[in-house]
Amino acid sequence: MTASRQLHLGAFMRPVSIHTGAWRHPDAVPDANFNFPLLRRLAQRLEAACFDAFFMADHLGVLNLPPQALKRSHTVTSFEPFTLLSALAGATERIGLVATASTSFEEPFHVARRFASLDHLSGGRAGWNIVTTANPDSALNFGYEEQPDHAARYRRAREFYDVVTGLWDSFADDAFIRDAGEGIYVDPDRMHVLDHRGEHFRVRGPLNIARPVQGWPVIVQAGSSEPGRQLAAETAEVVFAAEATLESGRRFYADVKGRMPALGRDPDGLKILPAAFVVVGDSVEDAREKRRRLDALVHYDSGIHSLSGMLGHDVSGYDPDGPLPPIPDTNASKSGRERMVTLARDENLSIRQLAARAGSYGGLAFVGTAETIADEMERWLTEPACDGFNLMFPHIPGGLEEFVDRVIPELQRRGLFRRRYEGTTLREHLGLPRPGNRFFPASGPDGTGTGAV
Amino acid sequence: MTASRQLHLGAFMRPVSIHTGAWRHPDAVPDANFNFPLLRRLAQRLEAACFDAFFMADHLGVLNLPPQALKRSHTVTSFEPFTLLSALAGATERIGLVATASTSFEEPFHVARRFASLDHLSGGRAGWNIVTTANPDSALNFGYEEQPDHAARYRRAREFYDVVTGLWDSFADDAFIRDAGEGIYVDPDRMHVLDHRGEHFRVRGPLNIARPVQGWPVIVQAGSSEPGRQLAAETAEVVFAAEATLESGRRFYADVKGRMPALGRDPDGLKILPAAFVVVGDSVEDAREKRRRLDALVHYDSGIHSLSGMLGHDVSGYDPDGPLPPIPDTNASKSGRERMVTLARDENLSIRQLAARAGSYGGLAFVGTAETIADEMERWLTEPACDGFNLMFPHIPGGLEEFVDRVIPELQRRGLFRRRYEGTTLREHLGLPRPGNRFFPASGPDGTGTGAV
Known part of the structure; x- marks a missing residue:
């Protein structure tokens, strides 16, 4: 089956379930969203099942729910993405680690540095889910009385992306010499000072960390609006889509990939992974009954x-x-x-x-047996309406374990999913090329490496 | 010996050696400063030796050295503190993890959240080394053409500290109920909205993470200027001092601790740990010769x-x-x-x-045998001129291993250092009390918990 396309699977793990009643399930660990030993064990389970990535969404505040709703939210206390994913990096070997980081209330130097550090610590497994923050309650945590409008947030996001990727390219891949005899650690001629001056940011650089193992961490986006689709076609390497039906999934897939050739990009350089909620049962009716019982806990x-x-x-x-x-x-x-x-x-x-x-969850859901779920996933892949899925599990740990123990082997049997990792980095799992350094293009031994874009 | 005072020992591990020639030592690992598997192994060595903490200094940029000096710096590529310490949190059980975070170019919400997350991930082992950033090259990475002056930096730092500690107190320790039957996860009446509005920051809160395991991560400072000493006496729980002689150490110790009673603080609530460079030899002359050889590599x-x-x-x-x-x-x-x-x-x-x-290193250095180094440390402790030390090792890993293998057993033999951890948190290692929550003072079962300061 190596010639055929295979699914790429992410695990949506913050929150550990999108379902607001899941923590009340009789088999659930109520504090699963904030339980590091459990999350470490689950990351290791997902890695043993060869998942591409462990994915963390994020919020920059306690959501301003009315007290009657807030008191029932299992996500009100959560780990910060970089600290959790770094801790998991030390406890896993292969699975990708995708952190959400907002461009709205951060400094690009800090974000570039933390992703580069996570990528080095994990041996090349970091991904950046770029988001803008639309939540006015988050804005109040950073001194903004009003949330910037949609267009302004996107302009800032685009410049933020340019600065971060420019900082990642601060050093040529071969800049670090470490010649103890001569006492030469780094070649200053293989270091680039960005000196960015734009509408939103002035950032001198260079970044104080070597170029990431992956060149750049994998660039992930989730926007489905018109500017979101265009930005994805221009810059994203993974899109977490939210299409709820096969037909809308097919249209979204064709639309975003169709924009890429005119932008000089190979459509294979972008993987589209719709979010999907999965409930596995012994029969389709058993799975539906499981979901009904879960929904009754909302x-x-x-x-x-x-x-x-x-x-x-x-x-x-x-x-x-x-x-x-x-x-x-x-x-x-x-x-x-x-x-x-x-x-x-x-x-x-x-x-x-x-x-x-x-x-509960109003979007795409696969509710059935291992066979019917594999059938549906295969249909999405071959349509084509996706390159894989970002999976949301019902209660934790049982809902995750059922998928891993029952659906993954069925997908592997059909040749739709890997039985072992062939590469070591998230880019290699996803089949994405390592980006060149814009300031130090690959060149012969006499290349000067100063060809700035 | 339990009634006597014992030393508290930190390991200064970013950079892994302060000595600019150390990476060239024949027994050194040249990339030790940027080698995660090695740093993980060293953290585990330090933990086996019962060190109080693993300490990371930080810089927010590549230092603007002239190329002839820059090319020789082994610190030009380094891990970012939160990502490294979180990865180490997953690989250790007891040792404290102290991250430097600057108040100059960060948002207090982000800093409060990351420290709280690290404290939860590590089971209560986080410490915050509060610094202001004086380096004008760092300012250029955050849009500042000029560095704020010393007094302005300290005013911002003080307000930053108030906001961060206020955010840490967002939830009462007993706020999380997780009653699956009733569907009640958190008690909104046990959550405080900070609504800070000050000279530098407007931060609404609450923080979206439970109160840290330690209440607050341990507050660390290093300032030795007059305002630095006063801020330490007011707020610090550990001071990394830089006194180079026993006499100046004694004066510094008496000065800072002497300020505390008038501020309503118990002098035992602040531990003073001078930085000390340690070189261990078979004889004093052997140690001195080791240092001469090391200094010749500068x-x-x-x-x-x-x-x-x-x-x-x-x-x-x-x-x-x-x-x-x-x-x-x-x-x-x-x-x-x-x-x-x-x-x-x-x-x-x-x-x-x-x-x-x-x-090399111009400050306090203990260069001798395990016995002479233990003699000197004991003299500083009993003077009193310190509560312990923040140790800087020469080449890595050998310089660290020699200290751990030879000096630690000698200190233990004299009853000057623990043979095993008695507590689990950094506060417990240091003998520091867990701070109360300013918004939810400890109270009887009918306490309303709304007694804001």
Whole structure:
């Protein structure tokens, strides 16, 4: 099967379950999201199953939920991504480690340095999920009374990316000589001073760490808006997509990959991994029953808040057992709103039933046996609608273990997933090339290495 | 010996040697400063020897050395402190992990969060070495054309400390309930919104992580200026002192501890650990010869730059084999300048010889056998001029291993150092109390926990 395409699998591990009721499951470890020994064991399980990456989302604050919803959130205390992933780097050998870092309230020098350090500590396993922060409560933790608008956040993000990647290229790969006899540690001619001066940042450089093992850590994005898709086509190497159906997945895949040739990029240099919630059972009905039991653990106070958020309209005042009334147009994400309105209409759900769905997971879900889940994944891959998935597990650890123990072997049997790692870096797992150094292009032995872009 | 005072020992491990020629030693690993498997092994060695802490200094840039000095620096590529210490947290069980973090170019929310995360990951072993950044080259990496002056940096540092410690107190220690049956994860009444609005920062909070295991990570400082001593007496729990002689050490110790009662602090709540460079030999003359051989590895280009820096005056243009001419008064640190001028006069050294000393280590050094070094350490402890030391090793790994294998057993034999850890946290190693939560003072079961300071 080496000639065929194989799936790439990420594990979405912060939070350990996106499902707001998962921590209440009878087999769950309630503090799984904040339990380092457990997370270390799970990372080792995922590595034994040959996952491409362990992925951490992030928030720069406690979300400003009303107390009735906040008190039920298992994510209110969480590890900071760089510290957790570095600790896991010391306890694993191969699995990729993807940290979310926002461009909105950080300095590019710090971000470039931490990713380079994580990449060196892990032997080339770091990835950077670039996000902008839209949450106004996070802004208040960094002295901003108002959140910058969407376009301003994207302009800053683009410049931030340019600075970070420029800093990663501060040293040629062969800059460090370490000739003890002559007393020469580094060749200053193989060091570049960036001296960036842009709209948002002035950063002199160089970075005080060698070029990352991977050249650059893998660049990951999740934006699905029009500017998000364009930025992904220009810069991303992995996209965590959020398409909920095979048909919309196929369209998204064709759209983003279709933009790349005109930008001078090989579409194979970008892997599209939709988020998928997975529930494994002995039969399809068993899996569905598992999900029903899990969804029943969503407290109404959590679910109604999630539903109001998705609709962009507070529906907590309506009769929980009545139907969803017409919802006015708002600024909320149209896709989430339409999904909920359609679901209520098609399945004739009460507000209470709809709230349970909203507090569960409303996006793509594979609920079935190892065989039916493998069938669905194979269909997405061959359509093509994806290059793999970023998987969300239900309760922890059981939901993760069931997937690893039952679905992974089925995917391997079909030749759709690796049985062992062939490379050592995250780039090698994903089949991505190592980027050249813009300031020190690969050259013959007499290359001067000063060809700045 | 449990009634007597014992030494507390830190290991100064970034850089792994302060000595600019150490990486050239025939037994040294030249890339020791940037070699994670080696650093992990050394951390485990230090832990087996019951050291209180592994300590990382830091720089926020490549130091702006002239190319002739820069090319010889083994510290030009280094790990970032939080990523390295987190990776070490996963590979050790007891040793404290002290990270330097500057208040000059960071956001207090990020710093509070990373230290809290490191403290949780390590089971209560984090310490924060608070510094302000005086290096103008670092400022250029963060958009500052000019470095803020000393007083402004200290005002910002003080407010930064207030915000960070306030954020650490965001949750009462008993805030997390995790009642799966009732679906209650956290008690919102046991969460405090800081809402800080000061001269430098506006930070709403709360921090999105539980209160650190230690309450607060241990607060470490190194300032020896008048405002530095006062800030230490007010806030520090460990001071890394730089006194070079027993007499000046005794004066510093008495001065800083003497300020504490008037501030309402118990002098035992602050541990003073002078930096000390240690060279162990079979005889005193053997140790001195080891140091001479090591100092001979300081390249003139490095040494003359170090010397010019300490003098605050460029002496690279003078005859290397002539005497030191009179040096004009400058803004450089007076203590370093006077030490060099005195050394040149007292030992009748040429500029070349003085440069070798400057590129070596000009401060307190214990050079001798295990017995003579233990004698000297005991004298400092009983004077009292210290509560222990922050040790700098010569070449790595040999210089560290010689200290651990030879001096530690001698200190243990005398009852001056622990044979095993009695506690699990850095606070417990140091004999420091766990700070109370300013917003949720310890109270009876009916305490409301809203007694904000």
